[in-house]
Amino acid sequence: MNKPARVEGIDIEVQLIFNSTYLNLLIPHFEKIGLPSSTVDDMINAYIKSGELVSYDRWILEYGQRVLNPLMNSKLGRPANHPTFNAMLLYSLKDIIDASPIIAHFKNAKKQLK
Numbered sequence: 001m002n003k004p005a006r007v008e009g010i011d012i013e014v015q016l017i018f019n020s021t022y023l024n025l026l027i028p029h030f031e032k033i034g035l036p037s038s039t040v041d042d043m044i045n046a047y048i049k050s051g052e053l054v055s056y057d058r059w060i061l062e063y064g065q066r067v068l069n070p071l072m073n074s075k076l077g078r079p080a081n082h083p084t085f086n087a088m089l090l091y092s093l094k095d096i097i098d099a100s101p102i103i104a105h106f107k108n109a110k111k112q113l114k
Contacts, residue, residue, distance in 0.1 A: 007061045009069070014089045017100045019057045025092040030068075034075050039068070064089075 006015060023040060030039050046067075047059045054062070069085035078084060090097070097103055 007058065007065055009065045009083060010061050010086050011090055013097050013100075013103050014086070014093060015061065016102050016106075017093065017096055018061060018089070020060060022093060022096070023060065026088065029088050029092060030072075033072050035068070035071065043068075061089075 006012065027037070027040060031037065043060065043063050046063060047056060050059065052059075064085045069083070070080040072084045072088075073080050073082045076082075076084065
């Protein structure tokens, strides 16, 4: 079975470490922007309706990029394609990314290639 392609617009570091338990880190940011607290419930319902063809972790990133990013940008008065959702993920998950042994391994490998 082929592994799905990356989620376009989402940083690779986020994609490597992200799991659905991190949703609680995103909720306060949704609320600051003015998205209702039901945003996560809507995301879960959309996932169930999708037929669950991809993992829930990947779904969150895809849905966030496809649905929430333009919505967030509209609320903030930004162009629809501004990387707000990606920036929010990077900001919210910074400590987790920095502590990740997977990310550290890839950064070390990248340094050795230079």
